[in-house]
Amino acid sequence: MKKMMQDQEEDDVEEEVKQKTSWSWRKLLESVFGDEIENMKKDNVAHKSPRSCNLYDRKPDFKNSYGWSVALDGSDYSPLKSSGVGIYHVNLKPGSMMTPHVNPRATEYGIVIRGSGRIQIVFPNGTNAMDTHIKQGDVFFVPRYFAFCQIASSNEPLDFFGFTTSAQKNKPQFLIGATSLMKSMMGPELAAAFGVSEDAMQNILNAQHESVILPAEQNNEKNLEHSEMIPKIVKIMT
Numbered sequence: 001m002k003k004m005m006q007d008q009e010e011d012d013v014e015e016e017v018k019q020k021t022s023w024s025w026r027k028l029l030e031s032v033f034g035d036e037i038e039n040m041k042k043d044n045v046a047h048k049s050p051r052s053c054n055l056y057d058r059k060p061d062f063k064n065s066y067g068w069s070v071a072l073d074g075s076d077y078s079p080l081k082s083s084g085v086g087i088y089h090v091n092l093k094p095g096s097m098m099t100p101h102v103n104p105r106a107t108e109y110g111i112v113i114r115g116s117g118r119i120q121i122v123f124p125n126g127t128n129a130m131d132t133h134i135k136q137g138d139v140f141f142v143p144r145y146f147a148f149c150q151i152a153s154s155n156e157p158l159d160f161f162g163f164t165t166s167a168q169k170n171k172p173q174f175l176i177g178a179t180s181l182m183k184s185m186m187g188p189e190l191a192a193a194f195g196v197s198e199d200a201m202q203n204i205l206n207a208q209h210e211s212v213i214l215p216a217e218q219n220n221e222k223n224l225e226h227s228e229m230i231p232k233i234v235k236i237m238t
Helices: 002-044 079-083 188-194 198-206 221-237
Strands: 062-064 067-072 086-092 097-102 108-122 128-135 139-142 147-152 158-164
Touching (some): 086 097, 086 147, 147 158, 188 198
Antiparallel strands (some): 097 147, 108 128, 108 147
């Protein structure tokens, strides 16, 4: 019994020494690395996952009788801020055309999820970069500052979805249509650049009452004429 009591007392003393040593080391670590330890504790706390966001539940940013488009950026869905990307979805009715435009902030990647059509891309110097047919399953990308347009086939819609390389609002600049840059640039200089009178140029610009998505009634001939004007418009602007 005496031996057992002595062993127990020795164990108690050893445990007390360990606790004191552990406590002193803890105080030392907290005094030196206090902020880091606190941050580690916070990181170990379970965080609530961000809410999901369904692109199909969002009201289109633009919609008319010929199609619609919707875009999601960091101001709409906070997780996109950390990823640095935006998301968009466009639906064009048969024969309709997404107005030729330029993305000033981001490169755009697209995936055709339904239907078929045509995409035309123009270099910033006004020369043609690509003019090709696209169909379901195809992927395309448009570099920043390159003018481009999409045209749905005459017999089926063109539905495409994709990403942009910026979580900020893209603010595309449209080259033709009711809200185009051409209207803001209207003047004798613009008419001279196209080799027509100012009145003729004004009539051309006022003839298009739609914006963003052009109607099928003016396609295929009218929309093809517009797409053929893109290289010249870009060249004049640059």
